[in-house]
Structure formats: C-alpha cells, structure tokens
Amino acid sequence: MDIKIRTEELRLSFGKREILKGVTVDVYKNKITGFMGPAGSGKSSLISIMNRMIDFEENATISGRVFIDGEDILDGEIDEVHLRRRVGMVFAVPIPLPRSIFDNIAYGPRLKNKNSGRELRSLVQESLKKAFLWDEVKDRLNSSALKLSGGQQQRLCLARTLALEPEIILLDEPCSGLDPISTAKIEEALNELKKEYTIVLVSNNTKQIARITDYAAFFYMGTLIEYGTTEKVFTNPSERKTEDYIQGKFG
Amino acid sequence: MIKKALTKEHFVKYILTAFALSSLLFLFLIFIFILSEGIPLFHKVGLKNIIFGFKWAPTKGSFGIFPMIVSSFLVTFGALMVGAPLGLSCAIYLSEYSGKKLKLFLKPALELLAGIPSVVYGFLGVIYIVPLVRNFLGGPGFSLLATSIILGVMIFPTVISISFDALMSVPKTYREGSFAMGATKWQTIYKVIIPSARSGILASFILGMGRAIGETMAVIMVAGNALRIPTSILDPLRTLTSNIALELAYATGDHRLGLFSTGVVLLVIIMILNYIATFAIRRRVLK
Amino acid sequence: MRISPNFVDKIVKIGLNFQAFFTVGILIAIVAVIFFKGSPYLNLEFIFSSPEDMGRHGGIFSTIIGTIFLVLLSIFIATPLGVGTAIFLTEYTKESWFTKIIRFGVESLAGIPSILYGLFGFIFFVVKLGMGWSLMAGVLTITIMILPTIIRTSEEAVKTVPRNLRIVSYSLSATKWETVTKVVLPSAGPGILTGIMLSVGRAVGETAAVIFTMGSSLRLPTSLMDSGRTMAVHFYILAREGISMEKAYATALVLVLSILFINIIAYYIMNKVTSKYS
Structure with missing residues (x-):
C-alpha cells in the first residue's frame, strides 16, 4: 500500500501550550483515514499542518516533519499556495463565499487561470456531481450560495474543494453541525471519492468513523494512542483508553 | 513540488508599504514646510513678541498674535457652550428616548448636515445671525456671540454622533441593573449612563473643539476680524485661522512669514488637542 | 419640599x-x-452658462467643471493610496510599533484643519515646486487632506470582513493578494465607497485649502497647470464680497444639492450591494 502522507515526531505548540506531542502516523493513498479523539486531542491541528493552514494561527511553533509523497512540506522553501491545491480542506462550519453557487465552485479553478467557459463549466458540474449536490442546484447556479441550507452549504464546500482537483482532501468535523440526512449524503459522497482521492476525516463521532473509514487513529491529549485498520481499532483495540473512548466513557 | 516563487506577492507588499508610508511623508512635509517658513520669524522678532505681542502690523514689523490666540480660544469655548449641551442632550434623546425609526432616519440626516460646506453656515450667519445680534443686543453684529452660535451649530453633528455612539456602547445590563434598583429613567441616565460614557462624550467635545478652532471661512464671514481682544461677547474679533486666510493671498516677505508663524502656533494648539482627544478615546477603549 | x-x-x-x-x-x-x-x-441657464462680470451675471458652469476636475482627480489619487494603506494595516502586518506610527500619522493628518492644508499647499506646491495657482496644486493638496478619511473608513470596512472568508480563500489556494482582491475588497466595498463619498462631499465643500492652491480664476481650466475656481470658492467670494446675493443663494443651493445627491448615491449603492447576497 502506498503511503501518501507521513508525519514524523510532529510537535506543535501555541506559545507554551503543547498541542501535539510527537505524532508519527501514516496516511494511505485512496483510503479514508479517520482521526478521532476528544476535544483538545490535537486532531484538527494535525490536519491543518498538512496543508499549512496552521500558518494563519498566531505563535504556532512546529517541529518534526510532514512528508507528502516523500517531500517535506514543512520545508520553508515549499510554495504553500501550490501545496493547498494538492491538499484541499473542508471546515467544520460551512463557509460559502458571499457570491453565487457557480462562482463559489469556480473560485479555485479561476485562481489557476482556468477561465475558459466550457472547461470551467464542466469542472463545476463535475465537482457538484461528485459532492452529490448537482441535482439540487443545477437550475440555480447563479443564485447566492448563502441561500442554500446548512447541509447543502457543506456539500458546496466539498465541491469547491474538489474543483481544485486535489490529491488529498482533509475534512475537519464536516458533519458536526448537520442533520442525519445531510450527514448521510456527505458520507455517501466520501465513499465514492476515495477511489480518486486520499481522504482524512477528523470527527469525534465514533460511529461515523466506524461507518466510513478504512483506517482509524485515536488521539488523546496530543498523543497518538492507537492506529490501525478501522476494523481492528473498533473490534479489538489494544489500548484501554481507546476502548473507553469508543464505548463513550469519555470524550 | 513547486518551490516558492512569490515575487508578485512581494512586489505588492512593497507597494502597499510605500502607500502606507506616504501618509507619514505627507505629515512630515506639512510640518517641515510650515515650520521652516514659520520658525525664522520667531528668531528674528522673538517668540515673546509674537505670542504675547498685542500689535499685528506685519508691514511695520509688529507680529503680535496674542489677541488672535485668545480669540481662537474664545470662539472655540463659545462654540462648545452652544454646541456641547445641545448636542449632548440630542444624543441622549436619540439613544435613550427615541424610537428605532427615528434613529434610522436621523443618522443619515446628521451625516448630511456634517457635509454641508462651512461657507454655507457662514453665509447664513451673515444673513440671519449677525443682524439679529446687532438689532437686539447692539454692537456691530459681527461678534464673538454670532461666531459662537454659527460654530456651535457646525459642531452639532460631530458632538451628536460621537456621544451617541458612546452612549449606545454602554452595556444594556447597566440600564437594567439601575432600573431594577428602582431608579427612574433620568436617574439612570444621570447617574449610570453618562458616567460610563464619560470619556466618549469628552472625546466628542474635544473633536468638536478641534473642528471649531480650525474653522476658517465661516469665521471670517461672521467674526468681524477686528485686531484686538474682545471685551464683550458683542465685540468683533479675529482668530488665528482667519488671520492666515485674510492675508495670505497678497502677503509677501516678512508679512508672509508672519502668517506662517500664525500657522505654527495653530498647528501646535491642534496637535495638543488631538493628543488629548486620542488619549480620551483610547481610555474609553481600554475600559 | x-x-x-x-x-x-x-x-x-x-x-x-x-x-x-x-x-x-x-x-x-x-x-x-x-x-x-x-x-x-436656479435654472438650466444658471448651471450651463459661465459666470460673467465676476459672477454678478451668468451662471456657474466653469466652477462646476472646476469642482468636478478637482474632486475626481483627488479621489482618483487618494483612493488607491488610502485603500492600499488600509489593506496594508489590516492584512499585511501585525500590530507593531510600525503600524502604530502610521496610525499616529493618519490620525494627525485627520486633525489638521483645512487652512493649514491651504498654507502647506501654497508654500510647497504653489511656491516651492513652482506649480503656481493651478488645478494640479489644488488636486495634490486635497488628495492629502481627504486621505485620512479614506484610510480610516476603509480600515473600518476591511475589519468587518469575517476572518473565515479569508481562511476559506487561502485554503482554496489563493495568495494573500488574491484573497484581498477577490474576497476582502468586494466584501468591504460598500464601506469603502461610503468613505470615498464622504471625502467627495468634503472636497466639494472645501474652501480654505482650495483657494490658496487652485486659486480662483473664473476661466474654464483646460490643463492641470491652469488655475480654476470651485463652486464653494465661488460661493465664498460672491457672499463675502457681496457681489450678488441671488447668485450666492443659487450657488449654495447647487452645493447643498450636490452634497445631498452624493449622499443618496452612497446609500443607494450601499443598499444595493449589501442586499444582493444576503
């Protein structure tokens, strides 16, 4: 199996507060990897390092290494703008840009100078279809994205990320504010998407992790407690903490 | 993977830095040129003879601007006496008594009034206020009183909108707390709201003062421009600003330098006022 | 009792x-x-004919043109400078001694009364740089005078753009400048425009800073080096020198109506833009 992302002894702190205490983990290509753990476990910060969105946090210090396809992305020479095209991200709260549905999806492609009408239109359509949103919005691509429901907005954000044509998709608790039906739609979309993309899903909904991920990692207080195939982690965890978390004893 | 090649981003940052520095450059130029023209005369004639001199006869070597300094402060004080209580009570009315609709209507109306050119105020002063003062109170009509009224009206919008903002930023819980103690509305306003909004209200007065002391054309039109310290509110007077504007067009040599000296004094007064105002506003933010 | x-x-x-x-x-x-x-x-003839006999007869056409030239050119220079400064302060730096100094400079400029701008413009542009009383000297003086208003209102407007929108833009592989031009400025547009309109109003009504830099020639300015007269200056001279009360009132009315018009346009644009995607 190919390793897509590898972190080595990754440490992160905000000022004096340690968020990640030396995390070494591999993310495999064309799989869905779930990161779970209670609030403050560092799982969200971990993925925000993977596309260098962490750069926008104030006084964050990072040490260790993060490789994508064998290249260290924490190297100061790396073009983080280019990195973010390869590693897309969907946030916990859907944040549509205040413009039309079409322009939201086209935002990324247009930055890459993909402006030609037909090519852009088919890319937008393709992305919306992959996010299972096309049928609901195909007649109103020019209306404001802010008028969509919360679930639709989150799928719009997924489609917008897909339009970047990334290799990796990072999702930071994408369903935390959504109803079960919207959640199901997103999960369905992710299941299809793993054929083409490497997906990292951060969630503290253990059932969701169990449902759709291939690999699962459990984090606690900035440390990776357990990592393995989802089946193994959920049926036969080797750590007591993992078991307690999965059974809902804390978190 | 592609390495960093963000030359355009760097270019943009340099340009924007240059833009931001331009404000400092302009401020620097203004100071340098007003000071370099204004200071020499202080050396030649003597600081004391200019600032505390009573006689302004620039073509005959007398550059005393003391009456103008006094007059500038008098009209500013007068404007405040007219504008501050009226403006503040208007702001209190708007924030505590009026309905939402009135607020929505009055905000743009005030902005509009703040935008009316000062020369228009001065003109109306000449047509209506000056004759009123002359006929009912005596004197030439062009007077400290007429100037104070006109400037007072001109600083209304400034005083109202800034103290209104200050009053509105007093947390609702303060009001509720006071009402819960059995205080009447006025007691609440007087004892709780005004004290909490104090520094914002003060800032509105100081900014109003800044506008009044710097006003030129309207003052020229209604002040009468006499070269002495007024002894009553019905006497005419000349401010620092009017002195510059009245004579700059034709002044040459030392006369022109004298006007720049007047400018230097004005600049110093304004900077002190600004400093006090920023201090008052900053204190409000810190609280 | x-x-x-x-x-x-x-x-x-x-x-x-x-x-x-x-x-x-x-x-x-x-x-x-x-x-x-x-x-x-006030009638069409008053607006479209130029003043004669010092303004005793005729209209105010040349002063309207003088006003428009002065205001448009000043806004044209001050807007990129001012918005650029606001963008620099909010997007490109963290709070530091450097931003404090720049803010101090902007605040100080905002507090300087217009007669001192006139005094400065006169000695620097008119005399030292040898521009003479000219449209150019007036434009540069007014540009500096309105700059702080544009900076402050733009900064306020830019600050109200939610941080989330910027984060999303960056995550979609935008650079800082792309984020500024495609997300921040469009969202802050109405606020910035209001600031520009306020400045237009201030420039239209300004007298002291204009009369000593642009002069008060009644001829239609045909080049940047020509002197010219704005409506406000014309009104001041009509009223102060008692040339014609009727013409003064009519000019005042045009001035006030222009200010009203500018305010209404600002509100209209603001409402239109803000209601589109909300």
Missing part, C-alpha cells in the same frame, strides 16, 4: 423632547432656507 424623582423624570423627558426637535429644527431650517431662497434663481 423634596421634588419627587418621577416628576423630575417627566420634566426631563419633556425638555429633551422639546430640545431635540428644536435642534433638528435648526438643522432642517438651514436646508430649507437655502432651498427656498436659492430655487427661484
């Missing part, structure tokens, strides 16, 4: 009511007087 607090409360309420309407009344009266006194003399 002690007066009951409730009685005081009522008196105060009545007093404040009365006083608020009195104040607003004065302000309305100002506009009304200008309107009623000026409108009989």
